[in-house]
Amino acid sequence: MNTHTDAHLLALAAQLAEEAADIIRTIRARGFEIQTKADTSVVTEADHAAERHILRGLRAAYPDIPVIAEEEVASGLHGEVSPVYWLVDPLDGTREFAAGRDDFTVNIGLVRDGRAHLGAMALPAYDQLYTGGVGLPAQRKDKTGTHAIHTRLPPAEGLHVMASRHYADDPRLADYLGGRKVASVRNLGSAVKFARVAEGVTDLYPRLGPTMEWDTAAPQAIVEAAGGHVTLADGSPLLYGKRGWKNPEFFCTGTTVSS
Template sequence: MINFAEIISVCTDVINKASSVVLEFYNRPLATVDYKADHSPLTQADLRSNEIICQGLAQHFQWPILSEETQDNGLRQNSAFVWLVDPLDGTKEFLAKNGEFTINIALIENNKPIFGMIAVPVLGHIYYAAEGQGAYLKMGGKRIRLMCSQNTRPEQARLSVSRSHLDSLLKNRLECSKFQNFIPMGSALKYARIAQGEAEGSLRGAPLMEWDIGAADCIVREAGGCITDFQGNDLQYNKKNPIHNDGIIASNRLLHAFFINLVQQA
């Protein structure tokens, strides 16, 4: 049986340590940036955060780890459990110094997320959820239960949209729709806002890696929301190719069918 209390304790410890190191780099006047094969930026903050989290998890658990910054040896596919780690989600936001970057950890069991944690280093906030136990925000010594918005009216919906990954076709469809309130947001913060009841939806047509969305998937669901692909299918994890290619819709659940219909017309 999964000991969620231990998982929450260990993950809180490692994500706080990683956040402290990331903030040290963030507060420096200049950052050294390399670029990966896909042309995405890579900083020393990414690498140090990855080292802290992966080592911390490995000290307490035997499950394999799939991380954005670690070579995938494929052994994870033989395991019912696997960690997903994004040590710095929103490197572009980190470099722009707008604070909209996160650290994401998820635990997958049999292809679905059963635990998720998202840290926002600049704010000192930690969002987390465990299957069947609800979703929470830890801030300033308080623990707040997260609940998605109960709004059912599309014209009043607040959409949390990516600053850098909103494809032109989807953008055109949104601009022609009833939506008035767009909230540009980087990283997994888009989904945290939905879990917090501060947005009703988020749509993404561009491909997304499993480590980018796994933690948010668990948190949004435990807050009463929903995350699927553009066809309304639940996302599958620990696939051989760990990428979601069929779009992402996150919502407060009450407007999910509307969003599916919207993107299928795009």
């Protein structure tokens, strides 16, 4: 019988994220069709297959913990907020995946009392797995083994920024960065940006466009376990259980950067 310790919960999320990454890689290798959902976002066979596998695993192991998953919500199964629940994005960055790019992720996060509590995030194209949570270490698993990760102090040359590919021309980004010492700005898709902050490769990810809670729960838990922060414009934490599962704009920062 599975226990509800955070270590057991995270181990299951990590296992399922890696297995979902294998499913996605297999589908990518043989080809797939792209469909458009009612909200005009795209979805593929890989999204659905990965989500089915994750949901089956979570519900079999912990039937008492509700699961809110992107494609189930898209199909009309909206779920309800509870003190503890899973948030699943089986393929974050579907547009990147569909375009043949590598920046897409599998996100499995656990929310407890409105906070991102722990999470596992796989990067299928990079063969990387990131994990972490409250009281749990932030780690990256790759082909060379498992490594502790931590956010960094910004380098002397200035902030290295990662921003959304799909909002690259948003004038709000230039306004936000104005007055800051910035060394570089790179635009790419998906929650990969959180991973790069968590492991100290970049310093700041300002999210000025819309996201959903399943996009951010797992990566937020990992970034915070690594010493970083995910906050709103006023400095308050990004919280969960919001109406419609929609996030406001937020700022993911490393060790000493503030929004």
